[in-house]
Amino acid sequence: MESIPTGIDSIIYFRVMSKPTKVTIQDIARFAGVGVGTVSRVLNGHPNVSPETEANVRKAIEALGYRPVVAAQTLRTRRSNVIGFITDEIATSPHAGQIIRGAQEAAWKGGKILLLVNTQWDPELEQAAVETMIDRQVDGLIYATMYHRPVTPPEIMRQIPSVLLDCFTEDASLPSVVPDEFNGGYEATKLLIERGHQRIGFINNTDPIPAQRLRMKGYCAALESYDLPFDEALVVERKSEPKGGYDGMMVLLDLPDPPSAVFCFNDRMAMGAYDAIRQRGFRIPQDIAVIGFDNQELIAANLYPGLTTMQLPHYEMGIWAVEYLLSMLETSEKDDFKQECSPPQVQLKCPLVLRDSV
Amino acid sequence: MESIPTGIDSIIYFRVMSKPTKVTIQDIARFAGVGVGTVSRVLNGHPNVSPETEANVRKAIEALGYRPVVAAQTLRTRRSNVIGFITDEIATSPHAGQIIRGAQEAAWKGGKILLLVNTQWDPELEQAAVETMIDRQVDGLIYATMYHRPVTPPEIMRQIPSVLLDCFTEDASLPSVVPDEFNGGYEATKLLIERGHQRIGFINNTDPIPAQRLRMKGYCAALESYDLPFDEALVVERKSEPKGGYDGMMVLLDLPDPPSAVFCFNDRMAMGAYDAIRQRGFRIPQDIAVIGFDNQELIAANLYPGLTTMQLPHYEMGIWAVEYLLSMLETSEKDDFKQECSPPQVQLKCPLVLRDSV
DNA sequence: ATTACTATTGGAATCGATTCCAAACAATTT
DNA sequence: AAATTGTTTGGAATCGATTCCAATAGTAAT
Incomplete structure (x- = not known):
C-alpha cells in the first residue's frame, strides 16, 4: 500500500x-x-x-x-433539443451541402442539433421519417428540397412546429423560405442593360417550375423598367442542360438581329451557350456577354472566362429556416396558443457573383 | 343530448x-x-x-x-438507436451528399437515425460535438472527412464504437474506410495501356496527400506490369485546379516526344488539360486520350467529349462505415469485451466510368 | 399424492433528470 | 409577541419505458 x-x-x-x-x-x-x-x-x-x-x-x-443524461431530461421536460431535418434528395445537388451547413450552424448556435433523414422522394419513407422524429420528440421540423418547388408534406408534420426550406405549399399554410427568383431574373437582366446591352436573349428552362416562370417575369420587368422592348424571338426554352444551352444559343445567333448579351437559366446551360458562342467565332464578353444562374462553383469558376452568375442563397435559407423555427419554439413556450397569424412566406435575394463573362 | x-x-x-x-x-x-x-x-x-x-x-x-416514447426507452436501455455523424466540411464538396446518403440509408435500414454535426475544421467544435453525442448516448460515431486524409480525432471518441470514413489514423487504431487510390491509379493507367497507348502522361497534384502518392504508385505499377518504361518527363505536378491541368498539359505537349494519352489527378485538372489540348489543335480522344479522377458529374458529364474518369466510392464508403458500425454494436452487445483484434482498414475500389475521352 | 419443472403473468423497482409542495428559517409588519 | 411575508431548501412524485422477481397455473415425473 x-x-x-x-x-x-x-x-x-x-x-x-x-x-x-x-x-x-x-x-x-x-x-x-x-x-x-x-x-x-x-x-x-x-x-x-x-x-x-x-x-x-x-x-x-x-x-x-x-x-x-439527455434522455432523462427529454423524458421529463418533453424537449429534446433536437431539430428534425428531412430532405427529399441529398446527393445530386452540390447545393445540398450549403443548405445543411446553414441549418446545422444555426441549430448549433441555438443549442440544438440536427437529426437527418433523406427520403429520396419516397412518400412512405417521408411519412415514416416524420413519425420517427415525432416519436423522438424533436422540438421542430425542417422539410427541405433541393430545388425550389411546391410540395405537399405529410399532414402529420403539422402536429409540431415546422418550416419549409426551398419549397412551399400552395396554400401557404406553413412557414417557408425560398430564393427570390423574380428579383434574381430582374437583377441579372438589369446588369446586362446597365452594361449597355439593348438586345438581351434569355435561354430559359422548359420545366414548369417556379424558377422558370419567375425568372422570366424578372427578365420582362427589367426590360420594362428600362423602356426596352420585349422581343419574343429573344426568348427560347430548352432542356436545362448544356446541350439545351448550346441549342438555344445557336437559335439566338441565327436570328437576323442577334442579341449582344444572353441570360441563361442556369450555369449548366450557360456552359453550353459558351460552346455555341465560341464555335461561331465570337468572343465572351466582347462580342456577347453571358450571365448564368446558380453559381455552381465547379462550373462558373472554372469556365473561361469566369461566368458571372446569380447565386442561390442556400446557406442563408438554411440559417433562416432554423432561426425562424427557433423563434417559433420560443413563443410557443410562452403562450400555449398556436400562432394565429398566417405563416411567413419569405423570399431571400440571390446575390450577384461578378466574374468576367459580362 | x-x-x-x-x-x-x-x-x-x-x-x-x-x-x-x-x-x-x-x-x-x-x-x-x-x-x-x-x-x-x-x-x-x-x-x-x-x-x-x-x-x-x-x-x-x-x-x-x-x-x-423514445426518450423513456433510451433512459432505461441506454441505447438511443442514434448514430452520431461528424463531418469536417460539408459544403465545398459535391461528394458530401453521396457520403451522407450512403450512411443515412444504411442507418435507416438498421433502424438507426443520424445525428449530424459539421465542424468546419474547428477542433474545439469537434470536441464539443463528440461530447454532445456521448451525452445523448448515441450508439456509435462516424467521423467523416470530405477528402481522403490522415486525421487525429478527439480521444474521447474512443469511449464509444467509432468508424472513420474517408480518413484514417496513422496508427490504424480505429476502423476506417477509404478509397483504394492505388488501384484507381492502376486501373486508369491500365485502361489507357489496353487502348494501345505506349507513352502515357500523368498530371499529378502537388499536395502531399494519400491520393497524390498512391495514384502515382498505381500509375507506375501499371506501366511495370505491361513492361512499359517509366519516363520521369511524363509526370508533372501542378496545383489541383483547371489552371494546373492546363499548364501541366502544355508541358507534356512541349516534350520532344509527347504522350498520346494523359491521366489527370482529378476532373478539374482534366478540364484544364482539355483546353490545352484543344488550343494546340489536337482532338480528344483521337490525338490524345484523357482520363480523370473523381467523376464530378457536373464536369465530367458536361465536358465535350464526355470525360472518362475513375469514380470515388463515396456512397459505398458511407454504407460500409455504418454497416460496420452496426456489426460492432451487435457483437459488443453479446460479449461485453472490447474487440481485441486490430480494427479493419478497408479500401474500396474506384469504379471506372467510361465516357468518350479515351 | 408429492415433487419438479415449465410456461405465463402481474407489478415493483429502475433509469436520471425536473418540478412541485411543504417545511424551516429569517425578516418585516402589526 | 404574534402574524405576515419572503427566501432557501429537501425530497417525494413524475415522465414512460424495461426488467427482474415472485406468484400462479399447468404439466410431467416420481
Missing part, C-alpha cells in the same frame, strides 16, 4: 478509467451535502439559491465531472 | 383531436386487461407470451394508436 499501486489497484483503476461510472445528479447532491432539487436549480439557473450553496454545488459538479 | 353534439362536446372533441393525449404502455395494459410487463414483452418480441394475450395486446395497441 505504498505509492506504487498494486496489481489489483491498477486493474481497478483501469476499469474505472475504461468504463467511467455515470455520475448522476444524486451523486452531486450527496457530495455537496444538499438535495437533488437544489442541484437541479443550480444546473438550470433557477433563482432562490444562496450563493454559497451554488458555489458548493458547482464545485461538486466540477469535481465529479458531471454530465447530464 | 341528441345525435348533434352540443357546443361543449364539440369543443372537447376538438381539443382531443388537436392535442392527442399521449398513449402509454400503461393505457395499453389497462385496455387489454394485462400487466405492463406483458405489453412490453409483446412489444419487444420476447418469448413466453401466450398467443391469445399477444393478440389482445396487439389489438389494444392498434386501437389506441400507441407510439413508444
Whole structure:
C-alpha cells in the first residue's frame, strides 16, 4: 500500500478509467451535502439559491465531472433539443451541402442539433421519417428540397412546429423560405442593360417550375423598367442542360438581329451557350456577354472566362429556416396558443457573383 | 343530448383531436386487461407470451394508436438507436451528399437515425460535438472527412464504437474506410495501356496527400506490369485546379516526344488539360486520350467529349462505415469485451466510368 | 399424492433528470 | 409577541419505458 499501486489497484483503476461510472445528479447532491432539487436549480439557473450553496454545488459538479443524461431530461421536460431535418434528395445537388451547413450552424448556435433523414422522394419513407422524429420528440421540423418547388408534406408534420426550406405549399399554410427568383431574373437582366446591352436573349428552362416562370417575369420587368422592348424571338426554352444551352444559343445567333448579351437559366446551360458562342467565332464578353444562374462553383469558376452568375442563397435559407423555427419554439413556450397569424412566406435575394463573362 | 353534439362536446372533441393525449404502455395494459410487463414483452418480441394475450395486446395497441416514447426507452436501455455523424466540411464538396446518403440509408435500414454535426475544421467544435453525442448516448460515431486524409480525432471518441470514413489514423487504431487510390491509379493507367497507348502522361497534384502518392504508385505499377518504361518527363505536378491541368498539359505537349494519352489527378485538372489540348489543335480522344479522377458529374458529364474518369466510392464508403458500425454494436452487445483484434482498414475500389475521352 | 419443472403473468423497482409542495428559517409588519 | 411575508431548501412524485422477481397455473415425473 505504498505509492506504487498494486496489481489489483491498477486493474481497478483501469476499469474505472475504461468504463467511467455515470455520475448522476444524486451523486452531486450527496457530495455537496444538499438535495437533488437544489442541484437541479443550480444546473438550470433557477433563482432562490444562496450563493454559497451554488458555489458548493458547482464545485461538486466540477469535481465529479458531471454530465447530464439527455434522455432523462427529454423524458421529463418533453424537449429534446433536437431539430428534425428531412430532405427529399441529398446527393445530386452540390447545393445540398450549403443548405445543411446553414441549418446545422444555426441549430448549433441555438443549442440544438440536427437529426437527418433523406427520403429520396419516397412518400412512405417521408411519412415514416416524420413519425420517427415525432416519436423522438424533436422540438421542430425542417422539410427541405433541393430545388425550389411546391410540395405537399405529410399532414402529420403539422402536429409540431415546422418550416419549409426551398419549397412551399400552395396554400401557404406553413412557414417557408425560398430564393427570390423574380428579383434574381430582374437583377441579372438589369446588369446586362446597365452594361449597355439593348438586345438581351434569355435561354430559359422548359420545366414548369417556379424558377422558370419567375425568372422570366424578372427578365420582362427589367426590360420594362428600362423602356426596352420585349422581343419574343429573344426568348427560347430548352432542356436545362448544356446541350439545351448550346441549342438555344445557336437559335439566338441565327436570328437576323442577334442579341449582344444572353441570360441563361442556369450555369449548366450557360456552359453550353459558351460552346455555341465560341464555335461561331465570337468572343465572351466582347462580342456577347453571358450571365448564368446558380453559381455552381465547379462550373462558373472554372469556365473561361469566369461566368458571372446569380447565386442561390442556400446557406442563408438554411440559417433562416432554423432561426425562424427557433423563434417559433420560443413563443410557443410562452403562450400555449398556436400562432394565429398566417405563416411567413419569405423570399431571400440571390446575390450577384461578378466574374468576367459580362 | 341528441345525435348533434352540443357546443361543449364539440369543443372537447376538438381539443382531443388537436392535442392527442399521449398513449402509454400503461393505457395499453389497462385496455387489454394485462400487466405492463406483458405489453412490453409483446412489444419487444420476447418469448413466453401466450398467443391469445399477444393478440389482445396487439389489438389494444392498434386501437389506441400507441407510439413508444423514445426518450423513456433510451433512459432505461441506454441505447438511443442514434448514430452520431461528424463531418469536417460539408459544403465545398459535391461528394458530401453521396457520403451522407450512403450512411443515412444504411442507418435507416438498421433502424438507426443520424445525428449530424459539421465542424468546419474547428477542433474545439469537434470536441464539443463528440461530447454532445456521448451525452445523448448515441450508439456509435462516424467521423467523416470530405477528402481522403490522415486525421487525429478527439480521444474521447474512443469511449464509444467509432468508424472513420474517408480518413484514417496513422496508427490504424480505429476502423476506417477509404478509397483504394492505388488501384484507381492502376486501373486508369491500365485502361489507357489496353487502348494501345505506349507513352502515357500523368498530371499529378502537388499536395502531399494519400491520393497524390498512391495514384502515382498505381500509375507506375501499371506501366511495370505491361513492361512499359517509366519516363520521369511524363509526370508533372501542378496545383489541383483547371489552371494546373492546363499548364501541366502544355508541358507534356512541349516534350520532344509527347504522350498520346494523359491521366489527370482529378476532373478539374482534366478540364484544364482539355483546353490545352484543344488550343494546340489536337482532338480528344483521337490525338490524345484523357482520363480523370473523381467523376464530378457536373464536369465530367458536361465536358465535350464526355470525360472518362475513375469514380470515388463515396456512397459505398458511407454504407460500409455504418454497416460496420452496426456489426460492432451487435457483437459488443453479446460479449461485453472490447474487440481485441486490430480494427479493419478497408479500401474500396474506384469504379471506372467510361465516357468518350479515351 | 408429492415433487419438479415449465410456461405465463402481474407489478415493483429502475433509469436520471425536473418540478412541485411543504417545511424551516429569517425578516418585516402589526 | 404574534402574524405576515419572503427566501432557501429537501425530497417525494413524475415522465414512460424495461426488467427482474415472485406468484400462479399447468404439466410431467416420481
